[in-house]
Amino acid sequence: MKHLFFLFVLLCLSCPGQAQQINLTGTITDENQHPLTGVSVHIKGTTMGTASDLDGKFNLQAPAGETVSFSYLGYQTIESGVTATPLVIVMRENTTEINEVVVTALGIKRDKKSLSYSVTELKEDAFLVKESNLAAGLAGKVAGVNVVRPTTGVMGSSRITIRGNGSFSGNQPLYVVDGIPIDNSNFGQPGLWGGSDGGDGISSFNSDDIESMTVLKGGTAAALYGSRAANGAIVITTKKGSKGKTIVEWNSSFTFDTPIVLRDDFQQEYGHGMSGIAPKEMTTINMIATCSWGGKLDGSSVLQFDGVSRPYVLAGKDNFSNFYDKAFTVLNNLSVAAGNEKTQYRISLGDQRYDDLYPSSKMTRNNITLNLSSDLSKRLSLQVSAMYMRERVNNRQNMNDYEANGNVLLWLLPPSIDVRTLSPAVDANGKELILGDQGTWFANPYFIAYKKRQQDAKDRITGSLQLQYNLTDNWYLRGRAGGDAINRRNEVTTPLGTAYMQAGNISASSVFLGEVNAEAILGYKSSADRKLTFNAFVGWNSMASWSESIGAYGSRFIQPDFDVMGNTETTSGNQYKSENYINSLFGQAEVAYDNRLFLTFSGRNDWFSALSLKGKTAPNHIFYPSAGLSFLANETFDLPAWVSLMKLRTSWAQSGGSVSPYNLALTYGYGTTINGYPTGSINTSTIPYLNLKPLTSVSYEAGADIRFLSNRLGIDATYYIRNTHDDIVNAQISSASGYNDVLINAGQINNQGVELLLTATPVKIKDFAWNSSFNFSYNKSEVKRITDKITSFVSAQGRAGAASDPGVPAYIYQEVGEPYGIIKGYAYLRDENGEIVFDKDGYPMRGEIKKLGEGVHPYTAGFSNQFSYRGFSLNVLIDGKFGGSIFSGTNNLAYFYGIQKATLEGREGGVIGKGVKRNGMPNDKAVPAMEYFMTLSSRITEEFVYDASFVKLREIALGYTLPKSLVEKIGLSAITLSIIGRNLLILYSKVPMVDPETTYNNGNGQGLEQFELPATRSFGFNLNVKF
Amino acid sequence: MKQLINIITIILFAGIFFSCDFEEKNINPNNSLSIAPGPLLSYTQLNNTNEGFAKRTQIGFCMMMIQQTASLDITEIAGDKYLESEEDGVFFTTTYASVVKNMMELIDLTKDNAAFVNTYAVALIWKSWIFHRLTDLYGDIPYSEAGNGYRTQIFYPKYDKQSDVYEGLIRDIELGLSLLDESAASIKGDILYHGDIEKWKRFGNSLLLRLGMRLERANPALAQSTVTKAVQNGVMQDHTDICMLQHVNGKNATENPLGTVFKSHGLLSSGTIKISNTFMQQLKSTNDPRMQVYCALPDGDTARNRQKGLINGYDAQNIKDGDPSFTSLDTFSTLNPATLLLPNAPTIYMTHAEVELLQAEAILKGWLTGAGTAQEHYEKAVRSSMKQQAIYGDAGIIKDAEIDAFLAQDLLGKATTLADQLNVLGTEFWVSTFINGCESYANWRRCGYPQLTPVSYATSPYKGTIPLRFTYPSSEYTVNYEHVKEAIEHQGADDMTTPVWWDE
Secondary structure (H helix, E strand, C coil): CHHHHHHHHHHHHCCCCCCCEEEEEEEEEECCCCECCCCEEEECCCCCEEECCCCCEEEEEEECCCEEEEECCCECCEEEECCCCCEEEEECECCCHHHCEEECHHHCEEEHHHCCCCEEEEEHHHHCCCCCCHHHHHCCCCCCEEEECCCCCCCCCCEEEECCCCCCCCCCCEEEECCEECCCCCCCCCECCECECCCCCHHHCCHHHEEEEEEECCHHHHHHHHHHHCCCEEEEEECCCCCCCCEEEEEEEEEEEEEECCHHHECCCECCEECCECCCCHHHHHHHCCCECCCECCCCEEECCCCCEEECCCCCCCHHHHHCCCEEEEEEEEEEEEECCCEEEEEEEEEEEEECCCCCCEEEEEEEEEEEEEECCCCEEEEEEEEEEEEEEECCCECCCCCCCCCHHHHHCCCCCCHHHHCCCECCCCCECCCCHHHCCCCCHHHHHHCCEEEEEEEEEEEEEEEEEECCCCEEEEEEEEEEEEEEEEEEEECCCECCECCCEEEEEEEEEEEEEEEEEEEEECCCCCCEEEEEEEEEEEEEEEEEEEEEEEEEECCCCCCCHHHEEEEEEEEEEEEEEEEEEEEEEEEEECCCEEEEEEEEEEEECCCCCCCCCCCCEEEEEEEEEEEEHHHCCCCCCCEEEEEEEEEEEEEEECCCCCCCCCCEEEEEEECCEEEEEECCCEECCCCCCCEEEEEEEEEEEEEECCCCEEEEEEEEEEEEEEEEEEEECCHHHCCCEEEEEEEEEEEEEEEEEEEEEEEECCCEEEEEEEEEEEEEEEEEECCCCCCEEEEEECCCCHHHCCCCCEEEEEECCCCCCEEEEEEECECCCCCEEECCCCCECEEEEEEEEECCCCEEEEEEEEEEECCEEEEEEEEEEECCEEEEHHHHHHHHCCCEHHHHCCCCCCEECCCEECCCCECCCEECHHHHHHHHHHHCCHHHEEECCEEEEEEEEEEEECCHHHHHHCCCCEEEEEEEEEEEEEEEECCCCCCCCCCCCCCCCCCEECCCCCEEEEEEEEEEEEC | CHHHHHHHHHHHHHHHHHHHHHHHHCCCCCCECCCCHHHHHHHHHHCCCCHHHHHHHHHHHHHHHCCCEECCCCCCCCCCCCCCCCHHHHHHHHHHHHHHHHHHHHHHHHCCCHHHHHHHHHHHHHHHHHHHHHHHHHCCECCCCCCCHHHHCCCCCCCECHHHHHHHHHHHHHHHHHHCCCCCCCCCCCCCCCCCHHHHHHHHHHHHHHHHHHCCCCCHHHHHHHHHHHHHHCCCCCHHHCEEECCCCCCHHHCCHHHHHHHHCCHHHHCCCEEEHHHHHHHHHCCCCCHHHHEECCCCCCCHHHCCCECCCCCCCCHHHHCCCCCCHHHCCEECCCCCCCCCCCEEEECHHHHHHHHHHHHHCCCCCCCCCHHHHHHHHHHHHHHHHHHHCHHHCCCHHHHHHHHHCCHHHHCCCHHHHHHHHHHHHHHHCCCCHHHHHHHHHHHCCCCCCCCCCCCCCCCCCCCCCCCCCHHHHHHCHHHHHHHHHHHCCCCCCCCCHHHC
8 A cells, every 4th residue: 555655646746857848829619610718738648738718729838749639528639740830720529429428327438339228318408497306307308217297396306217117116216426326315295195295315406517417227227336226327427627717607597487277177157155056154154165066156245254245256266376476486506617637626506596386485495516626646536526405495385185285275266265365364263264164174275375384404415535546557446435414304383273283283303314335446448449448347335324313293382373392282202213234346347349349248246234134044135237239330331321320239137126224023112101101012014024135127128329311310219128026015915914014025017118219400501500309218017916915006095085085086006917007996887888877866877996097108208409590599398298197186176166167067957967877778867066066076086087198398498699709898708598498388288277297296106186286387587607 | 566456355355244244234223123011011001092083983983873972074074974984994904003913912922921921811801802892893803813914924814703703702801810810920011900900800700791791682692601600700899990091191192082182173163073962862851960071062161051962964054954943063062171071081991880780781681690689780880980970080070969869860760661671771871881982882782772763864875774883994805805705795795784793
């Protein structure tokens, strides 16, 4: 070790000897004669260099006879001998894939041509139109990636699945930032019984710091990450410093968000009431809650829930816009990138302010990012990155269930009630103002906004340090360590006087999550100029993660309007700790023949603490091998000249996944002590399984990347198979066993599909270019096995109709022989001709519980077009998903309460359902509309399962970069102003009332929605200034 | 160079050796890998009630169906109008997942363990108490294979016939009673009787009496022999033998959940739960002093002349059809917040009064000889029930003069026919077990007294018939269908109107 250190010092101190110097000057431009700023100019084999200035000019003292190299990101590197001066250098854009380098697993940069699998890399310009959750910005941009952004507000999470859902448990990919896996833990999701979206790990990152995001889709791509990347990996590289010139950049954007509510699907003709009658006394009002089954709005004076009589008119037409705030987002980011040939750094400061739709619901997020790379010596390089993220959120909103969900009444309030009449929030006694006794569970939206409090604060630091030492020209050693620490505090109060919880309560918690990764790699790179080259490395990684949470709960406030823990009658607390370790050894070898045939093997072995315990006989480790082949046909065969690239690839890999710690043994806990007696019990509802082993996912893919006409046209197609077996299933068992479920290695899920990427540059002339790309994917999933005894289980359930409440039950099932996550519920009873059968009273009859749709869209597509003309650029992204369905609880209950437009049918004279009687004769029985629709919405799930296919105008960005001459006059180097928009138009959808992408959580049970915040469309400006 | 590679190799291998400690790393730091029997027994004695059970099962179903309470609610309270609700399955799932599971664990831990012979004996008796409540409500239930999924790996327990369950219950109690031993180590973790073996003997025999009487129609021979033996061996003697859980003010989990749910959800002011008019009329007609203990207006007023019961079977929309004088729910009596709803009010599992009433009935039926007269037992029952109300503190104390005045009516003595006598006993049982809805409901189904007029609510599937059991939870249909199907084939449709075996 001593020798090594001595070597470092020696290298650092060494400097080149003196030679005859000449003053080298010149100008660098692109092919269109535009000067290029910041081009790295350096003398080969030395550390001497500079960068071009604003006019593309440079000036360098160079020894005569040396070679000068000019390099610039996105351009081909040029080398030139030091001869005549001044030099005129014209740099060409790097358009061919041949030289494309992508970041792959473990941060290893590889030539794209050598990859045996499909990867997609998104550069920073893909994130110009910003999403508050970074990962959600992937929507429509990558084939095979299914992005779900629950409509839970700006502070919500995302659900990213790559090549389908492979497991009954986790399905989201691993996120890696600058080589270090980061925590993407979720801090709570709304479920069957409501709750709010606590946000996820990836949402904290600032898109302004992202240089590129690489989606490693298949098992082969991710195999090197082992178990944690069983569902693929998303590798994020942050922006680095620049050589030579100091670039100060300020990016600012301001957008407005407006709710997407399909108001045309709400009826506006009948008011509050029941059986066609407006309420006349308070007793009736107490009973009817939010029913819109009253009389025709006739302007007469009618009693309302607060005892005041008001005209019976369409008073609630603008309830959504009267209640929800004009939401807006203000993002500011300032960064400084600077450095010299040896050391570069970048510092970035971000400030993001989100004012959500829901009044009082807002989030502030700050990011400080530091990046440093330095060549400490000719052979030793250092990279450091550190990020601090701060998030403060006020009033995350509850979804789905009624409890404390202020959105419910917005969707259900009768047309004759103006939401603003609820605005006092409380009555004279300080109790929540509600729509009468039957409205206890329908929260007053103003009470939720201004009386209930839900606050959280998150602070996070991530950082990594990497040292690479090139032992020789071929051998290198790389060490890396990184950490991620999150602290989150949370406080929720249900104040005194809340309708459903009169006495109120408060809960507070503090969670700490930490993770450390240490990694070392020894690699060999053979010289590039040989016909047969060999690149390989072996490595070691050790991961440790731990968490600790402390919570307190107090119930029944003593003094009103003083919502603190100390002001409660009873309090209790809890604490939870966990630790998890994975140790790994891995390696990869790549053999390349003549730059046209590439063969790659990799292997990784993971040892899991979570699968270790005394007495266990099954192994606690697993080996993941992979093999891949890439072949450049155009370099081998004599293909026509218009074929610029023809690459064929195929690969096979095995990856897997583990479980969370402490799932192998039965444990006991102590509860309340009463009268001096401590109580204790088995404290798990899941039967543990000592001999649990990791799940295994085997994937295979084959694909072709073909480019024509000098890359003006390209097609990249992939077929893949991804089969999971030994999936760790939390299988529901009979509660009479004493437990709710049992953990077993039994599940088997198959996914297969195709991905297609078409790229074209239809027009490229002097000032005008049009680039177009279309991606498409189809994933067919099938649940092959759950356990020997279980062939189906309920993965999620709709809130409507649960616990015998209004509405009809709907379920998300996992069922053998069916795609992952199907929607099941009661179908109409139909005769052999498919006609709906009605009972003698004229109501539709309930058939069996059966499959009514798929909760996950099998098809996704995105169509992106970029136009540029001089300083103008226009990006338009249209995307869509197809084939999936959704059970809309919002529509279901809007039918029940008579606010859905379809319930206008038969208000006068009754409804005669279209179908047949039990004897086969056409149904002719008229039923009063209220009874008909209440029965329909309590009996038939099928009616409320909609085709959720959609096409949306997802993103639009119209940018204008001011002419350089103008900008330079005011002392700046560039100004780009853009008009940006997101979710601007729904071009196709069949779902009434709500946006077709509406959903309340990011769990496995997709295909349900009910009473979320409305989806939003946003529109605004982005200003980018470079100093 | 070589040296360097050596160093790297050592570092890499050092990494692998870390994996050797993993066995220690996966030991849950939050929970224990073992437990003592005492806390398990305490758990199974404490966790037989919770807010949902108190509000929805005891009051919302049992007491509503037999018209002790009434409600206009149509969403949360299903028993008043016999509405379809999944709530009746909740008791099944929570009982198995809480007390049954831990009871099986306790039995496993104490069985064949000389140091815990008394704890084991009590566990056997208490296990029968837990299971009898289940089978009385559902009929055939998982029993022999239930609650032990981890140890037996039986994930889908079969349903045992109620006749087999009852045999098992009686056998376990008898075994438990035979094992109780004053000279052995004391009972661990006994919240109910604080280790008093004599009281456990009385409770065990009283429970046998209760179960025996339950079988009077289904298995008269077993019924009679069980009852006779139980009384001979010594049942509860006075109101201090009551089996109840004394709640404690302070923490949510130790407070009486009935009081907690009323407070948290503001049930006094919302008026969701009211005293039934049927029950109120009974209290008024006999000038029953328990009225001031049980009933109060939402403002806490217990003045007798202001108390009013709500009729069963109506909602807020049509209440005026049934009660034209209806103005506001505030004018109707609800549970008395100064007694039943106190945070430290006990939860009653079994009373001495019941034991006396059952004996009175057995004597009338000629099953018991030399055990006194029915009248004596009836009077003891009434006196005990009224004295017992002092468990609710000062507001529960009933003066001797009031008791004497009530008894002076001589309700039993005035009854001439056996049916009339049984009606007096059944009605007294109905009044004295008020708030222990499960037992009131079971005894009412067994003896049929008091005679109640069923309600007929429009959307009820059981219009005009008081339900006779609870239905199985829907989760059993999705995961344990084979066994539920067997139960249905044996017992009859899984409806609320199918009688359980002892009620056929």
